[in-house]
Amino acid sequence: MTATPARLAAGHARRAVLTATLMGFSLIAIWTVAVLLVNQATRSASEKAIAQAEVAARVLEQFVLRTVEGVESSLALLRARRLLEASGDAGAAEQVAQRLTEATVFGRFGLRRISDVTPDGATRWSLPPGREGTPQASGVVSYLAEPAPGPGLFVGAPRRDPASGHWTLQISRPIEDPGGNIVGTAEVVIDPVSFSADLAQMSPGPLDLMFVMRRDGTYLARSDAAERALGEEMGAGRLLLLAAERAGGGAFRDVSPIDGRDRFFALRQVPGTPLVVAAGVDANSALAPVRDVLVLSPITALLTSALVVLMALFGRRRHERLHTLAQLQQARLAEAAAGAARAEIEALLAGLPIAVYRARVTHARGLEVTYASAAMGDLVEANAAIAATGFLTSLLEGRDATVEYEVARPGRPSAWLREGARVVATRPDGVEVVGYRADITTERQFASQAAEASKLATLGEMATGLAHELNQPVTAMALGADNAADALEADGASGIAEAVETLRRVAGQASRAQAIIDHLRVFGRRDPGPLGPVEVGRAVEGALVLAANALRSAGIVVERHIPQDLPVVQAQIVLLEQVLLNLFLNARDALVLRPEGTRRLIISARVDPSGRVLLLVRDTGGGVPAEVIDRVFEPFYTTKPVGQGTGLGLALCHGMMAALGGSIRVANVEGGAEFVLDLAPVPAASPPTEKARDFV
Structure with a gap:
């Protein structure tokens, strides 16, 4: 008798499970059909709407x-x-x-x-x-x-x-x-x-x-x-x-x-x-017509939910426990994977020669770094120096920005840094950026050494011509001294006047030789000194002193059109003369290939409408080929035959003009090429620092 209730209970349980299973399959079938109907109606309405949009677009x-x-x-x-x-x-x-x-x-x-x-x-x-x-x-x-x-x-x-x-x-x-x-x-x-x-x-x-x-x-x-x-x-x-x-x-x-x-x-x-x-x-x-079909969805969802609840009562506790354990295990694995990924990224960033960061930029607080790679700790703090540039302004305007700037280091020489950043998000009070910061002090030193080497190479190339320039006043002095001695020996006291006049000419030739030597000494200085007021005409004359014999030997006629009232510019005369000398020698190399009588070098200057001073160097050497004119300022790029050019001259000119706060550009004009040096004027109250120099 005791077995019968147990069997009945077991039968009821089996039937309940079977009923629940059949009900579940039935409800699932109903849900599936409802979903298919909704999807079909939605797809049909979507295709119709897309077709309508395409017709309207056509x-x-x-x-x-x-x-x-x-x-x-x-x-x-x-x-x-x-x-x-x-x-x-x-x-x-x-x-x-x-x-x-x-x-x-x-x-x-x-x-x-x-x-x-x-x-x-x-x-x-x-x-x-x-x-x-x-x-x-x-x-x-x-x-x-x-x-x-x-x-x-x-x-x-x-x-x-x-x-x-x-x-x-x-x-x-x-x-x-x-x-x-x-x-x-x-x-x-x-x-x-x-x-x-x-x-x-x-x-x-x-x-x-x-x-x-x-x-x-x-x-x-x-x-x-x-x-x-x-x-x-x-x-x-x-x-x-x-x-x-x-x-x-x-x-x-x-x-x-x-x-x-x-x-x-x-x-x-x-x-x-x-x-x-x-x-x-x-x-x-x-999709409004689909809403009628969607009315059945909540009912189907409720019936399905009830069925799922009834069927899940038997194993809910166990399922929840297993599910919780699986979630915990998954969370641990995800955390471990995230930690490994972070460590790998940090190791990768630490191996880079630059510091990478993420930051917020606002008008009120400037640059606020929210994340930085380990390399940032090795660089000098530079937020104050960045604020003095237009770097943050460009970022706040939504534009990518790159800047090079100098930062003072207590007790040590100043450092040069390059910083670049890109806007990745816009905020109500500013922008979020990702960027990098790199120490380019060594790069700057190499650039300075390259410029110095170029200057010395130019002086070496001009050595013969400079010797000829110095030989002329020295020869004149020797002849003058001999003439003065002969006058005194031949005429005695009556020849003193002639001897004095001759010695004055000797003194003039000595001053000329001294001016050339002084100019070479200043031009060869390793440290060109700070920027200051410079007279454009004196820079042109100084460069012509060094290039005069080379231009004269090549049969080149030099024309100068420098206005007397041209504003004084903000520059460094040694760097400006080095740029001009490079341009003069490049013009000579182009002009020697032209017929004699057509070789002309025209140097002029003017003030553009914005107040900038433009110094123009133009030749009649046939110009730069159109297919390479955009590459002439690239390092190591040259149009000269192999062995006659390093491709560094114009690249260094570009860098030196940037250091002077100006720029250089080139264009083909009638008969040749024209280089334009764009220089910033200084206030009229600032006297030129090179006023005391006397260039021949």
């Missing part, structure tokens, strides 16, 4: 293409009018202008103005008329300064017109004469707000979005909040382009970086232009 693409065709037509007529006017055919130019006036419909596609702009930015001709002579924000200068995202056609960023306060969008092409020279800019100005209103009318739905942007992410027109969007930065547009790239195509679903809404996007690049059009269909609206 329509917008055609709209933009028609707009661009109209703009290109106006630009072509503007260019034709300008070239006809430049060729002297005023009648044909007027006919083109009349045709342009008749064909232009202001207000269509947001058209506001068309202009022919001069290279200096002034309006030469415009429709509507009345803006002739007024400066424009674009033009050839800005066209070249701002790289165009597409070939030939330049599409600017939306800007407010300073005169009217209206938003404007400038589309332009350069006007080139038959010789390929840019003589102006053909420019069409569109109202982006009106253009955005057209997009709003084309939008598929009230919550959908249509917009046009450049390939760099700059918004040009947007169907929602048009005027506010025009003032936004192009970060959101770049995020959208990156999302499209990650999706592997022009149609995808993502959270909009513009307004944070979930959307189906379709992007298309407009052929032949630097433009991208996009349409975004609101996901909530597109």
